[in-house]
Amino acid sequence: MSSITGDDVTIGHDEAHAHDDHDHKPEGFLARWVFTTNHKDIGTLYLVFALLMFFIGGSMAMVIRAELFMPGLQLVEPDFFNQMTTMHALIMVFGAVMPAWVGFANWMIPLMVGAPDMALPRMNNWSFWILPFAFTMLLSTLFMDSGGPAAGWTLYPPLSLQTGDSFAFVVFAVHMMGISSIMGAINIIATIMNMRAPGMTLLRMPLFVWTWLITAYLLIAVMPVLAGAVTMLLTDHFFGTSFFNAAGGGDPVMFQHIFWFFGHPEVYIMILPAFGVVSEILPTFSRKPLFGYAAMVYATASIAFLSFIVWAHHMFTVGMPLEGELFFMYATMLIAVPTGVKVFNWVSTMWKGSMTFETPMLFSIGFVVLFTIGGLSGLMLAISASDLQYHDTYFVVAHFHYVLVPGAVFTLMAGAYYWLPKWSGNMYSERWGKIHFWLSTISVNVLFFPQHYLGLAGMPRRIPDYAPQFADFNMWSSLGGFAFGLSQLIFVGVVIHCVFFSKQKATAQVWEGAKGLEWTVPSPAPHHTFTTPPKVTAGMVAHADDH
Amino acid sequence: MKKQNTFIVGLAVLVAVSVAFWLMLVAPMYTGNEINMTRGVSSLSREHYSLHMIILWVCAVIGILVFTAMFTSIVLHRKSKGHEPAQFSHSTKAEIVWTIIPVLILIAMAIPATSALVKMETPTGAEMTVKVTGFQWKWKYEYLEDEVGFVSTLAADSNAARQLGSGIDPTSVDNYLLAVDKPLVLPVGRKIKFLITADDVIHAWWVPAFGWKRDAVPGFINEAWVRIDEPGTYRGQCAELCGKDHGFMPIVVEAVEEDEYVAWVESQTVAHVAATEEAQRAWDFDELMDRGESVYASQCATCHQDDGQGLAPAFPALAGSTVATGPLEEHIRVVLEGREGTAMQAFGDLLTPSDIAAALTYTRNAFGNETGDVVQPSDIAGINKG
Ligand code: HEM
Ligand SMILES: [Cu+2]
Ligand SMILES: [Cu+2]
Numbered sequence: 001m002s003s004i005t006g007d008d009v010t011i012g013h014d015e016a017h018a019h020d021d022h023d024h025k026p027e028g029f030l031a032r033w034v035f036t037t038n039h040k041d042i043g044t045l046y047l048v049f050a051l052l053m054f055f056i057g058g059s060m061a062m063v064i065r066a067e068l069f070m071p072g073l074q075l076v077e078p079d080f081f082n083q084m085t086t087m088h089a090l091i092m093v094f095g096a097v098m099p100a101w102v103g104f105a106n107w108m109i110p111l112m113v114g115a116p117d118m119a120l121p122r123m124n125n126w127s128f129w130i131l132p133f134a135f136t137m138l139l140s141t142l143f144m145d146s147g148g149p150a151a152g153w154t155l156y157p158p159l160s161l162q163t164g165d166s167f168a169f170v171v172f173a174v175h176m177m178g179i180s181s182i183m184g185a186i187n188i189i190a191t192i193m194n195m196r197a198p199g200m201t202l203l204r205m206p207l208f209v210w211t212w213l214i215t216a217y218l219l220i221a222v223m224p225v226l227a228g229a230v231t232m233l234l235t236d237h238f239f240g241t242s243f244f245n246a247a248g249g250g251d252p253v254m255f256q257h258i259f260w261f262f263g264h265p266e267v268y269i270m271i272l273p274a275f276g277v278v279s280e281i282l283p284t285f286s287r288k289p290l291f292g293y294a295a296m297v298y299a300t301a302s303i304a305f306l307s308f309i310v311w312a313h314h315m316f317t318v319g320m321p322l323e324g325e326l327f328f329m330y331a332t333m334l335i336a337v338p339t340g341v342k343v344f345n346w347v348s349t350m351w352k353g354s355m356t357f358e359t360p361m362l363f364s365i366g367f368v369v370l371f372t373i374g375g376l377s378g379l380m381l382a383i384s385a386s387d388l389q390y391h392d393t394y395f396v397v398a399h400f401h402y403v404l405v406p407g408a409v410f411t412l413m414a415g416a417y418y419w420l421p422k423w424s425g426n427m428y429s430e431r432w433g434k435i436h437f438w439l440s441t442i443s444v445n446v447l448f449f450p451q452h453y454l455g456l457a458g459m460p461r462r463i464p465d466y467a468p469q470f471a472d473f474n475m476w477s478s479l480g481g482f483a484f485g486l487s488q489l490i491f492v493g494v495v496i497h498c499v500f501f502s503k504q505k506a507t508a509q510v511w512e513g514a515k516g517l518e519w520t521v522p523s524p525a526p527h528h529t530f531t532t533p534p535k536v537t538a539g540m541v542a543h544a545d546d547h
Numbered sequence: 548m549k550k551q552n553t554f555i556v557g558l559a560v561l562v563a564v565s566v567a568f569w570l571m572l573v574a575p576m577y578t579g580n581e582i583n584m585t586r587g588v589s590s591l592s593r594e595h596y597s598l599h600m601i602i603l604w605v606c607a608v609i610g611i612l613v614f615t616a617m618f619t620s621i622v623l624h625r626k627s628k629g630h631e632p633a634q635f636s637h638s639t640k641a642e643i644v645w646t647i648i649p650v651l652i653l654i655a656m657a658i659p660a661t662s663a664l665v666k667m668e669t670p671t672g673a674e675m676t677v678k679v680t681g682f683q684w685k686w687k688y689e690y691l692e693d694e695v696g697f698v699s700t701l702a703a704d705s706n707a708a709r710q711l712g713s714g715i716d717p718t719s720v721d722n723y724l725l726a727v728d729k730p731l732v733l734p735v736g737r738k739i740k741f742l743i744t745a746d747d748v749i750h751a752w753w754v755p756a757f758g759w760k761r762d763a764v765p766g767f768i769n770e771a772w773v774r775i776d777e778p779g780t781y782r783g784q785c786a787e788l789c790g791k792d793h794g795f796m797p798i799v800v801e802a803v804e805e806d807e808y809v810a811w812v813e814s815q816t817v818a819h820v821a822a823t824e825e826a827q828r829a830w831d832f833d834e835l836m837d838r839g840e841s842v843y844a845s846q847c848a849t850c851h852q853d854d855g856q857g858l859a860p861a862f863p864a865l866a867g868s869t870v871a872t873g874p875l876e877e878h879i880r881v882v883l884e885g886r887e888g889t890a891m892q893a894f895g896d897l898l899t900p901s902d903i904a905a906a907l908t909y910t911r912n913a914f915g916n917e918t919g920d921v922v923q924p925s926d927i928a929g930i931n932k933g
Binding site: 071072073074075076077078079082145146147150151152156158159162164246247251252253286287288289290291292293294295317318319322325326329330333334336337340341343344345347348350351352353354355356357365368369372373376377379380383384385386388389390391392393449450452453456457458460462463464465466467468469472473 | 571575578580581582583584585594595596598599602603606609610613614616617620621624625626627630631632633634635636637638641642645646649650653656657660661663664665667668708709710711712713715716717718722723724725747748749751753755758759760761762764765766767769770783784785786787788789790791792793794795860861889890
């Protein structure tokens with residue numbers, strides 16, 4: 001193994017002092033964490049940042065659920081309520097889920113393709129360090145005189161243009177997040193395209209690498225579109241243009257088209273890496289190769305393509321021509337086909353395996369079940385005529401939370417438990433991991449399933465108060481919400497225990513059924529890995545080579 | 548032997564998964580809460596309801612099958628039971644089957660979905676037209692064939708109870724948040740076309756019993772239609788986030804028999820004529836202050852507050868404000884035309900000249916604003932034309 005732990009590293013380092021330091025970690029906090037160009041340390045930074053944002057965005061959700069606990073306004077003014085829903089979504093999407101996936105990409109992609117680091121390490125540092133500034137700025141708007149943004153994360157004008165001067169800071173923060181994401185995406189593409197070890201052909205790459213590669217292209221395609229949209233809002237607000245102002249010859253609906261041209265691929269940006277993680281974990285704990293590897297790659301690519309031509313399914317009530325509505329309905333229904341292929345392949349991967357149910361496996365199974373429920377309600381929403389009833393109700397809130405929370409967030413948890421031993425060198429507490437899983441799974445359903453009933457029964461979304469007939473299910477939902485929020489603290493405990501206190505050392509392989517290059521390096525993964533590229537042969541990856 | 552085992556476990560899991568689905572989709576009905584989409588009272592709403600039920604059951608069946616396969620595997624194929632892993636990794640036949648079957652299901656779904664949409668988008672042959680305009684945070688209705696039009700806002704008792712920390716129990720208020728001061732009265736049996744638009748930001752007009760919602764977009768006019776089958780009161784809400792009081796701009800439709808409707812239009816037309824006459828005569832101060840107080844309470848107080856102190860920073864105080872105590876003409880213009888880029892809307896199209904004159908007289912003489920000005924409806928009409 002000495003060839004891959006890399007004892008004589010030369011990349012980007014001052015060699016004078018580092019020679020006998022086995023790990024070659026820079027000394028001192030600043031050098032190690034602020035000026036770092038190491039993919040593992042940057043990955044850790046991203047993950048810690050994302051977890052912090054998850055709790056900040058989560059507290060806002062707690063405020064929302066507390067106000068909705070019963071009818072009447074008890075806690076906050078409606079305008080502040082709207083700031084909470086808007087900020088909650090912006091923080092969760094751009095601050096928690098997306099950076100968490102970039103963190104996983106940083107840590108795992110070089111390890112999975114046998115590369116010594118990311119292709120562009122300095123840019124990597126920059127793309128991370130933009131984020132704390134972007135989110136500090138975004139959060140600071142809550143303390144400004146004119147308050148934070150309150151028009152929903154979709155920022156529809158003309159309403160968003162009624163935001164006060166803080167709007168400029170919101171737009172600038174979105175620009176910074178966009179720059180960070182684009183740089184991250186370029187780095188990932190460059191790494192995957194150029195730095196794969198010999199023998200790691202494209203169709204041998206682990207699915208997580210594939211899904212991230214496709215995600216990175218989506219990011220590059222749509223983040224500039226979002227940047228353009230918010231820039232037009234900025235000039236409409238402050239410089240007297242009328243892009244979206246009907247009175248000045250503009251078109252407020254145009255904004256929605258542009259936003260959702262970004263927004264629909266964006267939802268796949270959050271979920272494709274999740275598909276990848278699950279496609280790694282299920283084979284490991286089923287001790288059986290991934291079923292239909294090639295089909296999985298092609299399904300991911302078709303989902304990515306289709307995601308560009310379905311955006312107006314978010315706009316069925318906006319008053320489009322009939323032909324347009326039909327087109328977007330058919331295209332949206334079509335997405336269910338490759339999505340179905342994925343679900344069937346995951347089930348077939350488990351079929352006739354030899355399964356064990358460690359925490360990563362539990363979260364992955366939870367994902368397959370609950371994401372499928374979210375996908376099925378998505379199929380319902382695609383039926384445009386009945387969407388005229390569903391749209392902008394709690395039914396939609398339930399749908400997208402099923403795909404995002406037990407969808408994206410559960411796989412983030414699954415991935416974290418799966419690779420934590422590799423990152424830290426220690427095993428986490430399986431017992432507490434399982435407690436975390438069961439509490440999360442029960443509470444997330446109590447939280448979101450009743451929202452389907454509320455929406456169907458006629459409760460609109462984004463309201464701070466409601467008619468008493470909606471009281472029972474809102475109370476359930478809030479109780480589920482508080483329980484889910486508290487359960488996530490267990491995760492923090494498990495991670496801290498694992499990293500700093502756990503006595504149980506992890507082996508290189510960690511999991512009996514694990515395959516892939518990341519399991520060939522020691523645990524914890526040394527600061528530098530694969531400085532001499534490994535030779536990849538068939539059978540080393542988590543899927544059969546015979547597609 | 549092995550095959551049979553799989554079959555029996557599979558059957559047991561199928562039953563368990565089906566029970567779970569029943570618990571999720573059907574059982575909550577017995578809590579006495581509404582959990583499903585309304586059938587509504589029009590052909591469109593019934594069609595949208597039945598589409599919803601079809602796709603719901605299609606999804607439920609797919610879900611039950613997928614989860615049955617998965618949990619059967621979870622029960623049988625465990626290491627703890629000594630199950631040895633198979634090593635197969637694909638099956639072209641299976642993959643083709645589970646691509647084709649969903650495609651066929653989707654095509655079958657698309658047919659009724661298309662025909663429902665075509666019907667919805669055919670508002671031709673309407674027997675009357677109502678124009679609906681969304682304002683922050685109220686609805687204005689105009690009956691285009693008749694001289695009838697009015698603004699509909701949240702009922703006063705709901706409005707009092709919904710204030711933060713009001714101490715009023717929402718369950719003690721009739722139709723809390725779903726009641727208005729003036730409902731939209733419509734006849735049953737006629738095909739009614741709606742022209743839907745907005746004045747400030749985007750709203751959406753939604754009465755679930757009619758089967759659809761439609762966005763009200765400033766600068767655009769959307770069409771939609773309904774033919775109501777049964778008399779009754781149908782309640783709905785704004786369905787597009789439109790600012791702080793988005794949750795507080797309900798819609799109430801009173802559907803009545805044709806003859807009742809004709810009589811109602813008659814009475815409204817008389818009231819309209821009276822309002823026009825009223826705008827032409829001179830009013831005295833007390834009369835204006837009285838009317839002004841109630842107009843202020845229903846139109847202005849949500850933002851500027853009952854005591855005229857406003858809500859900083861978005862909603863300025865009127866007490867001692869330079870506009871409300873300054874030159875009259877500018878004050879009139881702000882109220883008529885609104886302030887662009889803020890929540891202050893143009894009331895020129897929303898209120899009658901008498902109401903505006905009354906509200907102005909009131910604000911110029913209440914909250915310690917002692918201008919002594921008496922604003923007449925004719926003053927307003929003059930500026931509105933200019
Ligand atoms: C089978 C796949 C899916 C289908 C057919 C589907 C369909 C839809 C439709 C039609 C809507 C619009 C509903 C409305 O506003 O009336 C919607 C909303 C949404 N979907 Fe999905 N969806 C799918 C998967 C996903 C995934 C994978 C994600 C994210 C991980 C996602 C996230 C969202 C979000 C965030 C919204 C709401 C956006 C908003 O209005 O704020 N969906 N979906
Ligand atoms: Cu979408
Ligand atoms: Cu609204």
